[in-house]
Each structure stands twice: as structure tokens, then as C-alpha cells.
Amino acid sequence: MRFSRLTKILIWLAVAVVVVLGVLLGARSRKPDGTLDDLLAWLPKRHASFEQLGGSQLLLEVDKDDLIKSRLETVLADIRTLLRDARVGYKGLGQSGREAHLEIRDPAQVDAAKKALKIFTDPVAGDNPVKEMLLDEPEPGLLRFTLTDDGLKLRTSMALAQSMEVVERRVSDGIGVEPILKPQGSDRLLVQVPGLQTPARLTDILGQPGNLTFQMVDTTMPVQDALNGRPPAGSSVLYSQDDPPVPYLVENRVIVSGDSVVNAQATYNSAMNEPVVSFAFDSKGKTRFAQATSQNVGRPLAIILDDRVISAPIIREPILGGTGQISGNFTKESAQDLALLLRSGPMPAKLKIVEVRTIAPGGVQN
Numbered sequence: 001m002r003f004s005r006l007t008k009i010l011i012w013l014a015v016a017v018v019v020v021l022g023v024l025l026g027a028r029s030r031k032p033d034g035t036l037d038d039l040l041a042w043l044p045k046r047h048a049s050f051e052q053l054g055g056s057q058l059l060l061e062v063d064k065d066d067l068i069k070s071r072l073e074t075v076l077a078d079i080r081t082l083l084r085d086a087r088v089g090y091k092g093l094g095q096s097g098r099e100a101h102l103e104i105r106d107p108a109q110v111d112a113a114k115k116a117l118k119i120f121t122d123p124v125a126g127d128n129p130v131k132e133m134l135l136d137e138p139e140p141g142l143l144r145f146t147l148t149d150d151g152l153k154l155r156t157s158m159a160l161a162q163s164m165e166v167v168e169r170r171v172s173d174g175i176g177v178e179p180i181l182k183p184q185g186s187d188r189l190l191v192q193v194p195g196l197q198t199p200a201r202l203t204d205i206l207g208q209p210g211n212l213t214f215q216m217v218d219t220t221m222p223v224q225d226a227l228n229g230r231p232p233a234g235s236s237v238l239y240s241q242d243d244p245p246v247p248y249l250v251e252n253r254v255i256v257s258g259d260s261v262v263n264a265q266a267t268y269n270s271a272m273n274e275p276v277v278s279f280a281f282d283s284k285g286k287t288r289f290a291q292a293t294s295q296n297v298g299r300p301l302a303i304i305l306d307d308r309v310i311s312a313p314i315i316r317e318p319i320l321g322g323t324g325q326i327s328g329n330f331t332k333e334s335a336q337d338l339a340l341l342l343r344s345g346p347m348p349a350k351l352k353i354v355e356v357r358t359i360a361p362g363g364v365q366n
Contacts, residue, residue: 050180050192054361056199058191058206059184060167062159063350066209068098068147070349071155075100075133075145079117086116098147110141120145130154157186159348167191167206167351169344174205174337188354199356209306209350210341212258214289216251217300217312223249238302240309241328248309250302255292257346260285264342266335269325275335277326279342286322294318303328305338 050057072095079102083090089105090113104113114135123129132151136144147155164181171179171193180192193202218235226237226249234252239245264279281289293301293315300312303326310328326338 050194051359052361053194054197054359055192055194056196056202057193057355057357057359058199058202058353059355060163060189060191060206060351061354062156062163062187063352064152064156064187067155067159067349068152069095071147072098072100075120078119082116082119083113086112088113088116098152100145102143104141104143107141110137110143113143117143117145124151124154153186160187160189162348163351164189166210166344166347170205170340171202173343174340175201189351192359197358197360199358203353203356205337205340206351207353208341210258210344210346211306212261212342212346213304214255214257214292215253215302215304216255216292216296217302218249218251219299221249223247238304238307238309241305246309248302248312250304250309255301256281256285256289258342259345260288261342264339266330266332266339267325269327272327274327275330275332277330277335277339277342279324279326279339281322283322289322289324290318290320294320305341310338 076093076095079090079093079100088109090102091105093100093102095101104110117135120133121131121135124132130150130153131148132154133145133147136146138144160183164183167189168179168181171177171191175193175196177193177196180194182190182192184190191202191206196202218232221232223237224247226232226235227247231237231249235249236252237247238250239247260281261279262282264277267276267278268274269276297315297317300314302312303310310326313327330338
């Protein structure tokens with residue numbers, strides 16, 4: 001049989017209609033009381049693009065200086081643990097630029113120290129293993145670990161990937177819109193939020209690393225003496241968020257970090273007549289917090305966000321339940337922001353805001 005071109009087109013259109021009706025009737029059979037909108041919801045939808053809707057756009061960049069600093073701080077902490085376990089004595093542990101250095105006290109233990117610290121110079125596993133750090137010994141017993149260019153590149157790409165997860169959680173939770181995330185090279189991230197025409201809120205929730213720590217206040221020396229001279233070994237002077245800032249002498253040892261917070265909500269404390277942030281720890285954080293508060297009843301505990309002291313309450317009794325409240329002259333909005341930062345988790349490194357744009361509907365930049 002031969003059909004004209006027009007007849008063939010009509011036949012194919014009829015087939016398409018039958019297929020669509022079949023899909024709709026199948027949906028109807030699964031949901032017999034459904035409306036027409038319910039049935040149409042089964043069909044694929046075409047979403048408007050960011051350029052069509054407009055919105056806010058941020059270009060973020062991994063702060064490599066902060067990344068190096070935080071990575072070397074982790075290395076120093078690991079060195080302390082590894083050499084303590086290996087029973088190797090050392091002195092002069094510190095960092096400078098892209099280097100971590102230390103001196104082994106007993107020359108006979110240098111080889112044992114190198115063996116214990118070999119983990120830092122082993123190639124990092126992966127499809128293309130890289131040497132993150134190089135070890136040299138400029139003087140007998142003086143060990144120096146240097147972060148390589150390949151190591152920095154690896155850590156930067158890892159930080160960017162982890163940051164994307166945190167950015168997505170903060171924007172979705174804090175603004176209520178699913179962001180569009182586009183990596184730009186190995187160290188930049190383009191964040192687009194459809195429909196958001198005021199980017200200030202976006203910069204507020206993405207401009208903070210969100211590193212929360214609980215650390216003991218050092219009461220062995222008045223803070224003013226530490227400011228006039230030198231803080232005791234293992235302690236530093238940090239300032240509060242107040243205006244003017246108030247100095248605190250704080251022990252460097254972190255009792256619990258924000259990584260152990262599994263939930264946080266902005267609430268209202270009627271007794272104090274102010275907004276507060278309620279939080280809950282995971283099992284590890286609960287155990288460590290219980291131990292620390294049991295051993296330090298009567299001492300002040302500093303609650304620190306991004307190197308700023310939020311508050312330093314006195315530990316009145318052991319806190320064993322793994323929950324607590326953070327107060328600190330919050331407004332309703334600042335309490336909500338802190339709770340959001342805690343729920344989403346800290347950034348693996350600071351993200352610098354390189355560019356902020358508002359895109360009007362139709363793709364016109366403001």
C-alpha cells in the first residue's frame with residue numbers, strides 16, 4: 001500500500017495521541033481519584049533556565065592561603081599524635097608558609113621519627129597519585145615537610161568538591177531555592193539562585209566558613225597580661241563579636257568542633273528573654289563534651305565561631321545529654337543564621353567572593 005506524505009504524517013500523529021492517552025490512562029488506573037493536573041504531572045516538564053527567570057549569581061574562589069594554613073594545622077596535630085605514639089621526643093614544632101618543621105631531641109631517634117611520619121610523604125592514592133608533601137633535613141635532626149604544588153592543587157580540588165555540598169545545603173535550607181552550581185576550573189564555583197533578586201542574603205550565608213569550636217578559657221593568666229606580654233604556651237588571645245570586642249585568653253585545644261553537631265535550631269529562651277540556638281551532638285561529640293564539662297566544673301567554656309568568641313559561660317555542672325544552647329546577644333535573624341551554619345556544616349576552606357551579580361529575567365545583568 002502506498003500513502004501520501006500527508007497521510008503518513010496524520011498516521012504518526014494518531015499514534016502519538018494514542019501513546020499519550022495510554023500513559024494518562026495508566027496513571028489514572030494507579031490513582032483513580034486523581035484530577036487532570038495529577039495526570040498531566042506524569043508528563044515530562046520543561047523548566048525555565050536561570051537566564052529566563054533571572055536571579056542572583058555569585059562567583060566564589062577557594063582561599064588558598066587559608067587552605068594551606070588549615071592543612072598544616074592538621075599536619076601539626078597529626079605529628080604530635082604520631083610521635084607521641086612512637087615515643088619520640090621533639091621540640092620546635094611549628095609552621096611557616098607552606099612548611100611544617102620540628103626538631104628531634106635525640107639524634108638516635110631521627111630514623112624512628114621519619115618512619116612514624118612517612119604517611120605525609122607517601123603518594124596520595126587515586127587515579128593519578130601525587131606526593132602531597134616533601135621531606136628534607138636541612139640540619140641533622142631538623143625535619144621539614146613542604147606542601148608541593150601538586151599537593152596544593154589536590155587539596156584545592158577536594159575543598160571545592162566538598163564546598164559544593166555545603167553551599168547546596170545552605171542555599172536550599174536558608175533561602176528555600178535549589179541552587180545551580182557550576183565549577184569554574186579547579187578553584188572557583190559559580191552559584192546561581194533563580195528568582196532571588198537580592199543577593200545580600202546569599203552573600204551572608206556563603207561568606208562565612210562556619211567553623212564552630214568549644215574550647216576552654218585559660219584562667220592561668222589575666223588576659224591583659226597576655227596582651228601586654230606573651231600568652232602561655234598552648235593558648236591564644238581571641239576577641240568576641242561585641243562592639244567593642246572583648247579579649248579572651250583561650251586554650252588552643254579544641255574539645256568539640258561543629259563537625260559533631262547533628263542538629264541545630266533557632267529557638268527562644270523565655271528565662272533569658274532572648275533568641276538562642278539549640279544544638280545536639282553526635283555520639284562522639286556527646287562523649288567528649290560530657291568528659292570536658294565533668295572535668296572542668298566552675299571554669300568558663302568559650303564557644304567560638306570563625307575565631308570570634310560568641311560567649312564564654314561558666315560550666316555549672318556536667319552536661320551529659322549531648323544537647324545544649326548557645327546564647328550571645330542574638331537577634332532572631334542572627335540566631336537563624338548560626339543554626340543554618342551548624343546544620344550545613346563548616347566549609348573545608350574559606351571561599352572568597354570574587355563577583356556578585358543580579359540577573360534580571362531574560363538574562364539582563366544588573
